[in-house]
Amino acid sequence: MQNLSFRAKMLLAFVVILICALIVPSLIYRHKMVATIRDDALTTAKAQLNTVAWLLASHDRPYTEHALDQRLATLKKHLGVRITVVDINGNVVADSDVPLDQVHHLDNHASRPEIAQAQVQPMGVSVRFSATQERDLIYIARQLTLPGMGSGMVRIALPYSHVQEILDHMTRSFWGLLALTLGIFALLTTLLANQMTRSINNLVSMAISIGEGKYSNRIRIAPGKEFAPLLKAINHMAQKIQTNIETITSQKMELEAILNGMKEGVVALDSAGNILEWNRSMETIFPHILGKKGHRLIEAIRIPELETTCQSVLHNKVSSPQTVSLQLTTHDNRSYDVNIVPTGKEEPKVIVVFHDITEINRLEMIRKDFVANVSHELRTPLTSIKGYTETLMDLQKDQDENATRFLRIILKHTDAMAGILNDLLNLARLESSSDGNEISVQPVQVKPAMAMAQKSLAHLVESKKIHIKEDLSPGDCTVLVNPAHLEQVFKNLLENAVKYAPEMTGSICIRIRDCGDECLFEIEDNGPGIPLKEQDRIFERFYRVEKDRNSKIAGTGLGLAICKHIVQQHGGRIWVTSPLETSSGSRFSFTLKKV
Incomplete structure (x- = not known):
């Protein structure tokens, strides 16, 4: 059923509905018509039987076998029915279709259904096949008293074929009308289904064109009022998709421009750690990344520590899903501050950003060396100044008070400068320890x-x-x-x-x-x-x-x-x-x- 087309399903559904709507009532109607026609035929047969019985009983002289036979022949000629007279024991006395000299060869009719029924009821009726005439007949019998012959039975036989012909004609007409109705209905259903199929195919073509990126296509004419909401929804969907795609494309171009304008190298990895995309700066920093799309990061950047950290972030082996930072030194002695940023909710991905800090490290090293060297260089003359100042103060205890006050000022500022130098040296040692030198604890x-x-x-x-x-x-x-x-x-x-x-x-x-x-x-x-x-x-x-x-x-x-x-x-x-x-x-x- 699922493999059937929409047209076939629609046609099959309508045929089932039509059959249920026509055949069942028609069969009931035919059954009632058959019963009515049979009842009419039996009513006619009963009227003819009563007429025959009245005509036979109203004879003014006693019957002889020959006279009765002649009478039956005359009635058959006028009424067109077979008439049979039997005595009270079922023996045939006369028959309009059998010569008188052969009547005694006929079987006893006492066991015939209509004769047996007429023995206990006013009339007996039976419809059966006649071997003598080789066709179905309606047999109807009743009791009768004939002048000169006493009590007996009279039976008439009417052909049932005209009733059957009427029924057969009705049946042929019914089935012909049903076939014609089904044909017309199937034709109309096919035309309607074809029209609907074409309309649906237009909608399908529209959906396919949207899937192929032709977002500007629209359905202009609705096949019917029923399809108007669907057509409106598809056109609205196409418009929204077109707008969203244009926005996404614009944002993508802006993002590419930003990434390609960055000095920092940026590379994106999928959930397996394979390279997805990178910016131009990555090609300058790591030229081996060219042609490595879809490859592992270690194949383009041969730094095991970076590969291990990226895999840890991808598989949630780090303590938190936040940015992970590390500093790396490449084979050409350049230093990079690397930030590994996890992205994606359903499928984890990472963005790796390389910030070149080689120049920063060089300047920081120069600064540290400068501070340490200046501190060492200034410490010696300051020590000498302090020593000589203290000596002069000891030698001039009894000299001018102003000279002593000036020497104290010199000593105070010398101690301050020495304090600054000591702090600078301590800070330089601490920063040196921060760079990897172990602290004794x-x-x-x-x-x-x-x-x-x-x-x-x-x-x-x-x-x-x-x-x-x-x-x-x-x-x-x-x-x-x-x-x-x-x-x-x-x-x-x-x-x-x-x-x-x-x-x-x-x-x-x-x-x-x-x-x-x-x-x-x-x-x-x-x-x-x-x-x-x-x-x-x-x-x-x-x-x-x-x-x-x-x-x-x-x-x-x-x-x-x-x-x-x-x-x-x-x-x-x-x-x-x-x-x-x-x-x-x-x-x-x-x-x-x-x-």
Whole structure:
């Protein structure tokens, strides 16, 4: 049924409907017509039988066998029916179709259905085939008393063929009319189906043309009101698809222009890690990528670490589905910062972006070398200046007070410059460690390190009469860290707190908390605080809050940058909170992993 065409299905459905609508009522009507015609034939036969019986019974003289035979012949001539008279025992007395001298050869009729029925009912009727006349006849009999012969039966036989002919004619007419109706109906159905098929084929052709990219095609004429909504929907769909395709094409061209205008190399990989697309910069960075569409990335860029990381991102083997970054060095000694971005929800894909940082690394190395070299070069003359200044101060204790004051100023600024150089050297060492040089770490108890930092700043605390409060956890936190670096962080944060705490009324609170896998350290002061808009930059080197640049508070602007480098190198976090809930001061917090 599913393999049939729409036209065949429609024709078959209409034929079934027509047959159910015509044949069933026609058969019922034919059955009723047959019954009616038979009833009419029997009614006529009964009337003729009564007429024959009346004519035979009304004879004015007793019958003899010869007279009865003559009478039956006369009635047959006028009525056209066969008449048979039998006695009460079923013996044939006379028959209009059998000569009198042969009547005694006829079988006894007592067992004939119509005779047997007439024995107990007013009339007996039977329709059966007659071997004598070789056709179907209607036999009808009734009791009769004949003058001179007593009681008996009279039976007439009428041909049933004219009834059957009427029925056969009706049947032929019925089947002919049905065939004609089916033919006309099939022709009309075929024409209608062809028209609908053509209309549907137009819609199909339209859909095929849309599938082939001919989005400007439209169906202008609807085959009928029923198809108008479908035609409108298809035209609207084609318009929307055309608009969307044009938008997508425009966006694709814009994206290609952007990608090809980028200096960064970009390559897209499918879910299997095969190369899909790339921009022009990739051809410059990795010329072997040409002709490698559909190949594995390792075939174009022979860096196993990159291939492994891409596969990990594709198969969700990384800790989070966010961008994964790594730095690679190619065979021609160029450095790239590579970002691997996962895309696609149902089918995972990745975009790999190569940013050339060779020049940035070169300039950074030059900067580091410059800072280290300048620091070393300046350290020697500053040491000499400081030494000679201290010597002159010792030699001129009793000399001019102005000369002594100038020497003290020289010594103060020399110490400041030496502090800057020391901080620069420390920062250069930390940055060198960030580039891959290992840091020497060991388990360190934080309370002694904190005590050492406080001891080194005791003279500043005493000079400003600042109160220090300790809020330490009951136990002693032990962290895995470089001891000198931990003491440096404590010292820098405490020194900042001391500098900005007000004299005489200043207070500093030191807290140490055990937070499961890590220790939390907090150094809080009641100083002027840090504006919110500048809190993101205070950990940058040489950055100082604007209001502090114009104050008398000395500082190099490198202390917090050093703290940030040390904490991050040890896997911790550092941040600032200002203002506080109870004052306008600041709270510096950082974490380190416990042993």
